[in-house]
Amino acid sequence: MTVMPSLRIICPNGHLGFAPIRVESFRIGVEARPDVIAADSGSDDVGPTPLGTDTSTSPRAWQVHDLEHMLLASRKLGVPMIIGSAGDTGANSRVDLYVGIIKDLAAKHRLPPFKLGYFYSEIGNEELRRRMRAGETVAGLEGYDDLTEAELEATERIVAMAGVHPFIELLEARADVIIGGRSSDSCVFAAPAIHRGFPEDLSYYLGKVLECASFCAEPYGGKETVLGEITANDVLVTAMHPDQRCTVASVAGHAMYERSNPYFEHVAGGTLDMSHCRYEQVDARSTRITGPKFERAPEFRVKLEGAGRIGERYVGMVGIRDPYTIAHVDQVIGWARDKVRERFGPEETGYQLHYTVYGRDGVMGEREPMRDRPAHELCILVQGVAPTADMAEELCMIGTRQMFYARLPDVKGSAGSVAFALDEVLRASPSYRWTVNHTLRCDDPLELFPTHLTTAGGSDGR
Amino acid sequence: MKTRKLSQLAKTIRSKNAGVNLITFDIIFADRSTYEQVKRSRVLTRETVSKLYRVTPDRIADFVEFDPANAIKFTIYRSRPSGSPGDPDIFGAQQYAPLLDIEVPVAEGD
Numbered sequence: 001m002t003v004m005p006s007l008r009i010i011c012p013n014g015h016l017g018f019a020p021i022r023v024e025s026f027r028i029g030v031e032a033r034p035d036v037i038a039a040d041s042g043s044d045d046v047g048p049t050p051l052g053t054d055t056s057t058s059p060r061a062w063q064v065h066d067l068e069h070m071l072l073a074s075r076k077l078g079v080p081m082i083i084g085s086a087g088d089t090g091a092n093s094r095v096d097l098y099v100g101i102i103k104d105l106a107a108k109h110r111l112p113p114f115k116l117g118y119f120y121s122e123i124g125n126e127e128l129r130r131r132m133r134a135g136e137t138v139a140g141l142e143g144y145d146d147l148t149e150a151e152l153e154a155t156e157r158i159v160a161m162a163g164v165h166p167f168i169e170l171l172e173a174r175a176d177v178i179i180g181g182r183s184s185d186s187c188v189f190a191a192p193a194i195h196r197g198f199p200e201d202l203s204y205y206l207g208k209v210l211e212c213a214s215f216c217a218e219p220y221g222g223k224e225t226v227l228g229e230i231t232a233n234d235v236l237v238t239a240m241h242p243d244q245r246c247t248v249a250s251v252a253g254h255a256m257y258e259r260s261n262p263y264f265e266h267v268a269g270g271t272l273d274m275s276h277c278r279y280e281q282v283d284a285r286s287t288r289i290t291g292p293k294f295e296r297a298p299e300f301r302v303k304l305e306g307a308g309r310i311g312e313r314y315v316g317m318v319g320i321r322d323p324y325t326i327a328h329v330d331q332v333i334g335w336a337r338d339k340v341r342e343r344f345g346p347e348e349t350g351y352q353l354h355y356t357v358y359g360r361d362g363v364m365g366e367r368e369p370m371r372d373r374p375a376h377e378l379c380i381l382v383q384g385v386a387p388t389a390d391m392a393e394e395l396c397m398i399g400t401r402q403m404f405y406a407r408l409p410d411v412k413g414s415a416g417s418v419a420f421a422l423d424e425v426l427r428a429s430p431s432y433r434w435t436v437n438h439t440l441r442c443d444d445p446l447e448l449f450p451t452h453l454t455t456a457g458g459s460d461g462r
Numbered sequence: 463m464k465t466r467k468l469s470q471l472a473k474t475i476r477s478k479n480a481g482v483n484l485i486t487f488d489i490i491f492a493d494r495s496t497y498e499q500v501k502r503s504r505v506l507t508r509e510t511v512s513k514l515y516r517v518t519p520d521r522i523a524d525f526v527e528f529d530p531a532n533a534i535k536f537t538i539y540r541s542r543p544s545g546s547p548g549d550p551d552i553f554g555a556q557q558y559a560p561l562l563d564i565e566v567p568v569a570e571g572d
Contacts, residue, residue, distance in 0.1 A: 045479050047545025047552045142483040142523070143539050249490075252531040253474075256488055260480045260524045260537040279530060305482075310547060354548035363556045366541065367515050385547045434482045434543040 005231060007196050009036040009189055010240070012070065012225040014212035016041035017056060017063040017088065022223045025214075025241040029225035030073045032240070036192045037074045039066070040185040040211055041098075042085020044305060044434075052156045052307035052432035056087040056094060060101075063087065067098065068105050071177065075111050075457075082167060082178045082188055090159050090182025092120045098179045099454075106457035113458030114177060117170035119451040121159045121181025123304065123440075125152055131440065138304065138438045142260075147438050151308070155435045158306035163268030164203075165445035167191030173453055181449065182305065184267040185211035193230050204272040205292035206230045208265050209237050209251060216254035217244040238286040248279040251287045268303070269445060270296040299441055302448060306436025310352065312389040316382040316400030316425040318418040325417055326374050328408050329357060332417055333380070335406035340398045344391070351392075352385040352431075353399050380418075385431045396425040465565040468505070471496050477557040482544050484523055485554035486537040487511075489561065497532035503566050506534050514560050 010029035012021040016039045030037075046057045056063065067083070074081035087094025099118050106114070129152055132138060138147035159182035168191050170178045180188065186207030193203035206228050209216050214224035217239040225240040237246045255274050256262035265272040273293040280288045320326055333355045340353055347353060359378035361368035380403070384396030406417045442448060469475065473492040480486040489506065491497035500506065512519045517538055524537040545552050 044482055045544070045553050048482075048543075049545065142481050144483065249492075249531060252528075253488075253490055253533065256486075256526075256528055256531060256533060256535050258478050258480055258486070260484050260486055262526060262528045262531070262533075262535060277530065313547070352547050356548070356550050363550055364559075365550060367517070367557070369514065369516070369560050383547055431547045433546045437482050437543070 004196055006229050007036070007193055007198060008032070008034045008227060008229045009038055009192065009206070009210060010034040010225050010227045011039055011189065011210040011213045013039045013066055013223055014215055015043050016066045016083065017058045018043070019223055020062050020065045021069060021225070022241070023069060025225040026069060026073075029227055029240040030077065032227055033077060034079065034227060036080050036082060037070050038082040038188050038192070039070065039213070040084045040188050042088055042090050042182060042185070046088055048307035048432040048434045049429050051089040051091060051159065051305065052309055053430060054091055054093050054157065056089070056097070058088070063098070064101055064105070067101050071102060071105050072109065074177065075114065080171065080176060080178065080192060082180070082192065084180040084183040084185065084188035086179050086181065090121050090180065091157060092122045092181065095120055095179055095181050102177055102179065103456045111457035113455050115173070115175045115453060116177045116179070116456040117173060117175030117451060117453050118179040119162065119166040119170065119181055119449045121162055121183065121449060123158050123160050123448055125155060125158065128152060128158060128440070136441060138440050139301075141303070141437050141439060144437045147436060151435050154308040155306040156309050156432070158304055158436050160440070160448040161268060161303040161305065162449045163187050163445060164191040164194055165268070166449040166451050168195045169446060169451050170453070171195045173451070175453060177456070186265060186272070187267055189228065198230050198232065200294040201292050202230050202235050204265070204267065204294045205274070205277070205289060206235045208272060208274070209235065209254065209289065212254065212257065214239065214241065214244055215257060216251050217241070217246050218250040219244065233290065235289045236282065236286055237289070245285045246287045248281050248287055251289065252277070252279050269300055270294055300445055301439040301441050304436050304438050304440055305434070307432045308435035310431040310433055311385045311387050312392040313383060313385045313428040313431045314392045314396035314425045315428050316396050317422060318380050318382070318400060318403055318420060320378045320380070320418050321376070322411065322413055323376070324411055325408060326378055329360070329374070329378060329380070331408060332403050332406040336399050336402035339402040340395050343398055344395055350387060351395055352383075353395060354383040356381040356383075383428070384425070389427065393425060393427070400425055463567045466568050467562065468500070468564040468566055469562040471500060471566055475558050475561050477554050479544055479554040480537055483540050484537050485540060485557055486535065487558055487561065488533055488535050490531060490533040492532070494532055499568065500534065500566055501527055505564050505566050508536070511536050
């Protein structure tokens with residue numbers, strides 16, 4: 001393919017679906033006639049429960065809102081639309097959900113037929129077990145031990161994090177719209193640039209700077225559109241909102257957002273090294289970047305994310321105002337814990353009971369430097385987790401109500417140790433944990449990411 | 463020596479997840495001279511932040527002085543992965559508060 005002088009991509013949202021895009025700056029971005037419209041829709045910030053329960057964290061209406069704006073603009077301009085990590089988790093059901101939404105929107109707007117490409121990212125427990133038994137090490141990240149079969153057994157669902165490869169495969173098949181399973185944020189944008197022949201060094205950087213949309217601009221304001229342009233020599237990023245600017249400080253600052261080290265970004269197949277990036281303000285709203293490097297990894301390893309179910313969950317809440325009781329709150333909690341233990345045995349036997357003491361160390365726990373100076377009133381959140389809903393409800397109820405009966409030797413008030421705003425416990429979402437935060441070696445960058453192509457729009461409707 | 467609070471000197475002080483088992487902290491300054499001054503003061507080092515956050519130094523996954531953004535950045539391991547039962551801050555977004563009141567020595571007249 002002949003190399004174009006430049007490729008321009010707009011990104012309207014750093015986490016599509018989580019909060020709706022701001023349409024005004026998106027309209028300005030579309031008027032700039034970009035070559036690609038792309039956004040990432042995933043995050044592991046939402047915790048393990050959506051992946052475990054196979055749900056999204058936001059209403060379908062918000063997902064439809066963003067997809068509709070992007071689809072109509074992309075079809076009007078005749079340029080590709082690319083979405084990564086569909087529906088927060090990038091699980092197969094989320095890809096199917098987005099593919100269905102695109103088909104519905106095509107029918108609703110009577111769009112002429114177009115090619116709709118998509119790929120899946122889940123890897124089955126059975127398949128991963130087979131690879132482990134064949135000798136593959138599933139290596140732990142960020143302090144996780146290597147994966148054991150027992151931890152795999154405890155895991156409900158696993159997604160693999162795609163690199164640029166399945167996106168490029170679908171671009172080569174001339175897909176007009178691509179819905180990706182779980183994928184690295186930056187690869188959603190790097191893929192079309194690499195596909196059009198731009199250097200990997202700059203393409204991965206383009207992805208890195210665009211992935212969170214207006215988070216690379218100032219003043220702070222999320223969900224606004226930014227435009228990135230790549231040439232053979234540099235990347236230029238421009239804020240589309242009239243009041244936002246991409247400055248050297250805001251662009252360089254974004255390199256550190258949400259990652260442990262601001263110089264390195266790991267994706268499937270290699271690492272983006274930003275240590276020698278140079279930033280230059282070219283006009284009030286644009287910054288030029290040169291000097292990033294992409295190092296291909298000697299071994300192709302893919303990141304895996306998996307969630308395992310712990311149990312059903314109920315929550316309760318109490319308040320405390322008596323200063324003597326506040327000073328002895330740990331004894332109050334200890335009393336209630338004892339009563340739970342008398343009913344259900346020790347915690348190790350298969351339930352969890354958590355107390356979060358707001359007003360003392362609720363937000364920071366053991367890291368709180370001021371935990372010896374509690375406030376004049378406390379709120380305590382009680383969480384009970386157990387294999388069944390009935391048990392979770394009862395243990396949370398004991399753990400909450402028994403605080404009322406806690407016996408402190410010198411307390412003046414003898415009619416109840418805590419205040420109830422609600423004398424009940426409430427059912428919460430089931431509790432999950434991140435069981436898999438690992439990497440797996442692959443022979444072929446596409447082997448975990450099967451691609452598919454279908455048609456949307458046209459006379460056959462959806 | 464005169465001191466000023468870090469919250470008076472920095473433009474941004476924030477915390478956020480960096481993956482499921484890490485929380486990263488960014489302290490960003492509006493200009494190079496303030497950044498250099500805080501760097502020189504050594505109030506923010508692996509040792510001082512491990513003490514402030516009551517973690518052993520091996521729980522500090524990264525500590526970087528990031529010149530291109532006039533920023534000091536460090537990352538700590540969580541005591542349990544984000545969203546585990548009992549985790550009170552799934553996004554890691556409210557862990558920066560103890561940094562605000564760090565006293566930074568400044569030259570007289572600053």
